[in-house]
Amino acid sequence: MVFEQREFDDAEQLERYKTLTYELRCLVCQNQNLADSDADLAADLRREVYRMIREGKSNEDVVDFMVARYGDFVLYRPPLKAKTVALWTAPFVLGIGGVILLLVQLRRRPAAPMATSLSDEEQTRLDALLGKNDS
Amino acid sequence: MSRYLLPLGIFIALVLLLGVALRLNPRLVPSPLVGKPVPEFSLELLRAPAQTLSRGDLTGKVSLLNAWATWCVECRREHPLLVDIAKAGKVPVYGLNYKDQRPDALEWLRRLGDPYVASGFDADGRVGIDLGVYGLPETFLVDADGMIVHKHIGPIDRQIWETEFVPIIERLQGGSG
Numbered sequence: 120m121v122f123e124q125r126e127f128d129d130a131e132q133l134e135r136y137k138t139l140t141y142e143l144r145c146l147v148c149q150n151q152n153l154a155d156s157d158a159d160l161a162a163d164l165r166r167e168v169y170r171m172i173r174e175g176k177s178n179e180d181v182v183d184f185m186v187a188r189y190g191d192f193v194l195y196r197p198p199l200k201a202k203t204v205a206l207w208t209a210p211f212v213l214g215i216g217g218v219i220l221l222l223v224q225l226r227r228r229p230a231a232p233m234a235t236s237l238s239d240e241e242q243t244r245l246d247a248l249l250g251k252n253d254s
Numbered sequence: 255m256s257r258y259l260l261p262l263g264i265f266i267a268l269v270l271l272l273g274v275a276l277r278l279n280p281r282l283v284p285s286p287l288v289g290k291p292v293p294e295f296s297l298e299l300l301r302a303p304a305q306t307l308s309r310g311d312l313t314g315k316v317s318l319l320n321a322w323a324t325w326c327v328e329c330r331r332e333h334p335l336l337v338d339i340a341k342a343g344k345v346p347v348y349g350l351n352y353k354d355q356r357p358d359a360l361e362w363l364r365r366l367g368d369p370y371v372a373s374g375f376d377a378d379g380r381v382g383i384d385l386g387v388y389g390l391p392e393t394f395l396v397d398a399d400g401m402i403v404h405k406h407i408g409p410i411d412r413q414i415w416e417t418e419f420v421p422i423i424e425r426l427q428g429g430s431g
Contacts (some may be wrong), residue, residue: 146388149280159353160388163379188386190286 123162125169132172139168139181144193152195267384285386285405292319292400293337297374300351300359300402307374312348313400316426318419320370321350321382324358326390332409339415340369345423349373352382395419397414397426 127133129175137154143164145156153161153168164185185193197203237245256373287293296308312319322329340347349370351359356375363370376382385394388407395404404422406414 146283160379163383167383186284188383189388190283190386192283 123165127172135178136169136172139172139178140165142195143168143182143185144195146189146193274283281389282407283388283409285395285402287386287402288405290402292394292396292402295374295381295384297350297381298354300349300373300375303375305372307348307372309400311320311372313398315398316345316423317396318345318347319350319385319386320394321352321390321392321398322349322373322388323354324351324362324392325354327366328409329391330366332411333369335410335412335415336369337367340371345425346371349387350376350381353375353379354389354416359421393419395422 125133125136127136137237140154141152143153145151145153145158145161145164147157147158147160151158153165167184168181171184176184182194191197191200191203197206199207292309292312294309296306299305299307300324318339322333336347339345347369350375351374353376356377359373359375363373374381379387385392391409393406393410394402395406397403403426404418410419
């Protein structure tokens with residue numbers, strides 16, 4: 120976490136600042152959000168978020184501002200679009216598919232196996248193995 | 255035998271997918287600004303603080319806008335090519351001196367040559383944000399209407415220049431006569 124002195128009118132603004140910097144991605148260190156990143160650009164973007172919140176802009180305004188400049192990439196929660204349908208649905212499709220596959224496999228497997236009797240030849244071999252050839 | 259085909263097929267598909275994805279550069283974030291007009295801006299000139307560089311300076315002809323800074327190592331590598339491009343005189347090159355110190359930037363231009371018709375001095379990086387700059391150097395190709403036609407992130411080398419920029423520039427300049 121990087122801390123900068125910020126002053127807000129109320130707790131709600133502070134919460135929004137926290138949420139936004141938490142959910143916007145830093146473009147320089149790509150696996151960090153704005154709140155965590157030490158990068159110069161992240162500091163500048165935090166400053167922009169702060170400025171916009173103080174100016175009374177809504178969360179959507181701030182997000183739109185970032186997306187207009189850096190694309191959907193800045194969002195840790197990508198929007199559901201034609202391009203991202205696979206991204207959003209794949210986990211569910213794969214999960215449900217996996218469960219179905221598992222059920223099918225379990226069903227196919229006989230529940231109580233080996234209820235059959237041995238053939239004569241097998242019985243002879245079994246007897247032989249158990250050392251019953253004398254009797 | 256055939257029961258192994260499905261898992262094998264899935265495995266191969268996964269390997270191909272991951273193989274392709276490994277080759278992509280995650281640092282290259284496609285800019286949403288390509289195809290959009292250059293945002294309005296006004297910056298004091300690096301060389302002459304009393305004068306400004308603004309969106310209007312970029313319109314009326316095909317031009318390049320190159321974001322650079324003296325603290326950017328790759329910019330230094332790219333610089334000689336920019337000087338050559340400026341010398342060739344086909345496209346004017348404008349500079350966006352991003353989050354830099356004025357004396358350093360002036361010294362850089364004095365030592366390495368100044369390819370820029372003019373460089374805007376973006377001390378706090380505010381215009382850089384409007385242009386979606388996130389990793390220097392970045393070069394925007396702007397058409398006569400002030401639209402961003404192409405953006406290259408990272409240093410341009412001769413090959414990138416010939417393959418990415420020149421064809422677009424020739425098409426744009428050919429179209430306007």
